[in-house]
Amino acid sequence: MSTDRPRRAPSSDRLFIVGMVGRAGSGKSTAAHAIAADGGELIEADRIGHEVTDRDSDVRAALIAEYGPDVYRADGSLDRPRVAHHVFRDPEARGRLDRLVHPRILERVQDRLSELRRAGRQGVVVVDAALLLDWGLERSCDVVVAVVAPEEEQIARLARARGWSAEEARARLAVQRTNESYAAAADLVLDNRGSVAELEQTAREAVTRLARARERRRHEC
Numbered sequence: 133m134s135t136d137r138p139r140r141a142p143s144s145d146r147l148f149i150v151g152m153v154g155r156a157g158s159g160k161s162t163a164a165h166a167i168a169a170d171g172g173e174l175i176e177a178d179r180i181g182h183e184v185t186d187r188d189s190d191v192r193a194a195l196i197a198e199y200g201p202d203v204y205r206a207d208g209s210l211d212r213p214r215v216a217h218h219v220f221r222d223p224e225a226r227g228r229l230d231r232l233v234h235p236r237i238l239e240r241v242q243d244r245l246s247e248l249r250r251a252g253r254q255g256v257v258v259v260d261a262a263l264l265l266d267w268g269l270e271r272s273c274d275v276v277v278a279v280v281a282p283e284e285e286q287i288a289r290l291a292r293a294r295g296w297s298a299e300e301a302r303a304r305l306a307v308q309r310t311n312e313s314y315a316a317a318a319d320l321v322l323d324n325r326g327s328v329a330e331l332e333q334t335a336r337e338a339v340t341r342l343a344r345a346r347e348r349r350r351h352e353c
Contacts, residue, residue, distance in 0.1 A: 138271050146254040148343045151264045154279035155308050157286030159324040159331050163279050164260035166332035167339050172256030175244050184236045185210045194232055238267050265317050275342050278318035280311040
């Protein structure tokens with residue numbers, strides 16, 4: 133394996149850890165859910181991030197100090213659109229938020245992987261994390277799968293799924309890695325230009341092949 137794409141060392145834990153990466157609107161999470169639906173485990177960085185901002189007392193205190201107590205809604209959840217609107221226009225605020233939240237997300241992902249090992253879990257574990265490469269989490273994966281799509285298709289999907297304008301979608305995409313960057317760091321690239329069903333089938337089949345190849349190599353060692 134290429135030394136500039138480090139992956140975890142061969143292990144006897146019988147987990148096959150798949151890191152899923154891609155830009156917003158690429159279809160990354162759709163592919164991740166399809167793979168996990170075949171009996172695998174799914175670890176979603178976004179969901180963990182919501183748990184951190186909503187429940188971690190230190191994070192809550194820091195966000196209230198910066199944005200005021202009304203940054204949390206009556207149900208205790210963070211007003212994410214309000215925070216996102218601010219941080220995407222203020223790089224320093226974005227940096228403060230990232231330094232506050234990201235280490236906690238990464239810690240919880242690693243804790244979840246450790247829990248699966250202690251429980252003797254076997255098979256596919258999908259880690260859905262757009263910032264997986266930025267966090268160095270590819271070193272904990274057996275393979276990294278990138279989902280890419282033309283930018284105009286990404287923008288259209290973001291408009292449908294999140295109600296973003298084309299201008300807002302382009303602004304969000306502009307601060308993310310490019311398709312080429314994700315593809316260069318991945319072991320497998322899924323080009324999402326077709327239907328949802330096609331992406332789901334392609335993702336499942338590809339990861340099944342990768343898992344079987346890894347199992348064959350394990351027995352050959």
